[in-house]
Amino acid sequence: MEFSTITLEKLERRATLTLNRPQAMNAMDGDMMRELAECFEALQQEKDIQVLVIRGEGKVFSAGGDIKAMLDENKPLNIDEAMVYLTRIVRAYYQLPMIVIAAVHGASAGLGFSLTLGADIVVACENSKLAMNFIGIGLIPDGGGHFFMKERVGTVKAKQMIWEGKVLTAKEALDAGLIDYIAPDGTVFAMADQLVGKMLASPISSMITTKKILHAQNLSQLENVLALEAEGQSAMRKTTDHIEGIHAFVEKRTPVFVGK
Template sequence: MEFTTIKLEKLERRATLTLNRPASMNAMDTVMMEELAQCFEALQHETDIQILVIRGEGKVFSAGGDIKAMVDPNQPMDINAAMVCLTRIVKAYYQLPMIVIAAVHGASAGLGFSLALGADIVVACENSKLAMNFIGIGLIPDGGGHFFMKERVGNVKAKQIIWEGKVLSAREAQEVGLIDYVAPDGTVFAMADQLVGKILASPIAAMITTKKILHTQNLPILESILAMEAAGQSAMRKTTDHLEGIQAFVGKRTPVFSGK
């Protein structure tokens, strides 16, 4: 399977998925989202791959959704189609029959952070910046962001982090339980490789079976949240606050929200 915005490399029992739009900080446009959906759906049928590492090419893991694509007057993003594609991505991702490690460097924001949080293990470079920052442009988390945040930190803390939209350091994210390991600067991929080696030397079939049991039980909740995220995001895209947030982002100024 050939891709243009991601790379999938397989070696014996491991695979590496690289987000590959470095010139755009690996922001997810419609092409990348479709390719991620196809990739995860194909990986669901893998019988030899037991561990998957997700990483970003270039300076960052992922800046999130492609905001420039959202406001492109020549080819505006179809939010409803995007939500359908995101639902495909997350459902396939959550049901992968392998252990998933996210190796985060530089930055992981918005939709990119949702993707990282959906991994079984999250390793982040010490100098990375992590943010569930949809609120800054008047939107709600998507890509299963509500579900993955709730799984990691519980409802109350998830709400507070989402509402604040604060950019967290790796240490801060680890302290609240959003990520699992902090790697010294420049060593995140080496640490991920060490974890891969450790896991592959473990009774990994038992680990994957435990994952399947727990994820199968939670799948109906994820599906419900994805449906509500799709409806909520479509509604938020029509608000005055979202328009102001986008214009402020493009104009590099502080937004002035009205609650409408």
């Protein structure tokens, strides 16, 4: 399977999926969303791969959704189409029959952070920045962000962290329970490789079966969250605050929100 915005490499029982739009800080445009959906759906049928590592090419893991694409007058982002892709991505991602490790360097923000939190194990470089910062452009988390945040920290804390949209250091994210390991600067991929080796030297079929059992209990809740995120995000895209938020982001100024 050939892709233009991501790469998938397989080696015996492991695979590495790399977000590959480094010129755009691996921001997810419509093409990347479509390719991620196709990739995860194909991996759902994989019989030999037991560990998947997700990483980003270039300086960061992912800056999130492609905000510039939201403002592109020639090819504007179709939010309803995007939400269909995101539903496909997350549904397949959550049911992958393998252990998923997210290796984060640089930054993981917005939709990129939703993808990070959906991994079974998250290791982040000590100087990385992590943020569920949809609120800064007048949007709600998507890509299952509500579900994955709640799984990690509980409902009350998830609400507060989503509302605040704070950019967290790796230490703050670890203390909050959002990530699992911190790697010294420049060693995140080496630490991910060590974790892969540990997994493959374990009775990993048992581990994957436990994942399948636990995830099966939550699948209907995830489906409901994805439907509500699609409905809510479509509505938020039409708000005055969102339009102000994305213009302020591109213009590098503080947004002025009016609650509409």
